[in-house]
Amino acid sequence: MGEYLKHFPPDPMRYALAVNSPETRASDFSWTEYRSRNNELADVLGNFVNRTLKFTASKFNGKVPDAATDEVLLAKAAETAGEIASLLESFKFKKAVGLAMDLAREGNRYFDTQKPWKSLKTDPEQCAVTVASCLNLCASLAVIFEPFIPFSAQKIRKMLGLESLKWSDAGRVLLEPGHSLNSAEILFSKLDEGFEEVMNEQEKPAEDRPAPPVDFEDFLKIEFKVGRILSVEDIKKAKKLYKIQVDTGDMVRTVVAGMKPYYTKEDLQDRLVTVV
Numbered sequence: 001m002g003e004y005l006k007h008f009p010p011d012p013m014r015y016a017l018a019v020n021s022p023e024t025r026a027s028d029f030s031w032t033e034y035r036s037r038n039n040e041l042a043d044v045l046g047n048f049v050n051r052t053l054k055f056t057a058s059k060f061n062g063k064v065p066d067a068a069t070d071e072v073l074l075a076k077a078a079e080t081a082g083e084i085a086s087l088l089e090s091f092k093f094k095k096a097v098g099l100a101m102d103l104a105r106e107g108n109r110y111f112d113t114q115k116p117w118k119s120l121k122t123d124p125e126q127c128a129v130t131v132a133s134c135l136n137l138c139a140s141l142a143v144i145f146e147p148f149i150p151f152s153a154q155k156i157r158k159m160l161g162l163e164s165l166k167w168s169d170a171g172r173v174l175l176e177p178g179h180s181l182n183s184a185e186i187l188f189s190k191l192d193e194g195f196e197e198v199m200n201e202q203e204k205p206a207e208d209r210p211a212p213p214v215d216f217e218d219f220l221k222i223e224f225k226v227g228r229i230l231s232v233e234d235i236k237k238a239k240k241l242y243k244i245q246v247d248t249g250d251m252v253r254t255v256v257a258g259m260k261p262y263y264t265k266e267d268l269q270d271r272l273v274t275v276v
Helices: 002-007 010-019 031-059 071-089 093-114 116-122 124-145 150-160 195-200
Strands: 202-205 225-234 242-247 251-257 272-275
Touching: 002 195, 010 031, 010 093, 010 150, 031 093, 031 116, 031 124, 031 150, 031 195, 071 093, 071 124, 093 116, 093 124, 116 124, 124 150, 195 251
Parallel strands: none
Antiparallel strands: 202 251, 225 242, 225 272, 242 251
C-alpha cells in the first residue's frame, strides 16, 4: 500500500476495497478491478460534479441561480442517506457504497433528462431549477460519499464553497440563491491498462549504497542529467507504455514512459535523454 500511495491518491483504493468488501464470501483483488472502479468514480461521480459546476460557471457566472429546487430529487438524496446509515451500522459497506454511486448515477440521469443546455434558451426558469437542484445534489453527495472517499468529498465541498457538513444535511437545500462557487477541479483521473507498472519503477545505484533522501526544499536544487537508453521493453497489456532502462553514468534507472504511440523500441535504443 505504501508504494501505491507514492503514485496514486487514496480515495479510489478506498472505494475499490469498499465495493469488493467480502461480506458473505472471500473476494480477490486485482489491478484490473481497481482500474474499473477508479474509472467508475471518474465517469459517474466525477462527471456529474464537473459538468454541473462547469455549466454553472459558464451560464450563471459561477453562482447558484435564483430558483427553487426539485423536491423529488432531494427527497431521494435524503432517503438514500437514511438507507446508507442503516447499512453502515450493520457493516454492509458494499451495498452502502453501491447506493451512494446509484445516487450519483441518478444525478447524471437527471441532468441528461432535463437538458439544461436546451432549456436555457426555451425555458430559462426550468433551467435554473435544474442547475440549483444539481448543485444541491452535489452537496448531498459530498455528505454521503464522505465515509468512503473523504478526501474527494472534501474537494467537492471546497468547490461548492461549503464548510463541514453533517449527515443530516443530505437532502437539504444547502446552497442558497446567489451563493458563489469556486472553480471546478477534476476529482478523478482515468487510468489506462498497465498503469500499475509505474509502481515497479526502481532506481539502481551503480555503487551498492542507498541513494540519499531528497526533501521538497532540496528538490528545487536538483540538476537534470543526460542518460543513454540501454534497453526498451514492452509492458504486458499496456498500449502506451514502455519499460526503459537509462544509464546516467552514476546509476541505471528503470522508468516507465508513455512513448509507445510516438516511437518504436528501435527508435529509442541508444538515444540520449534528460532525466532528473
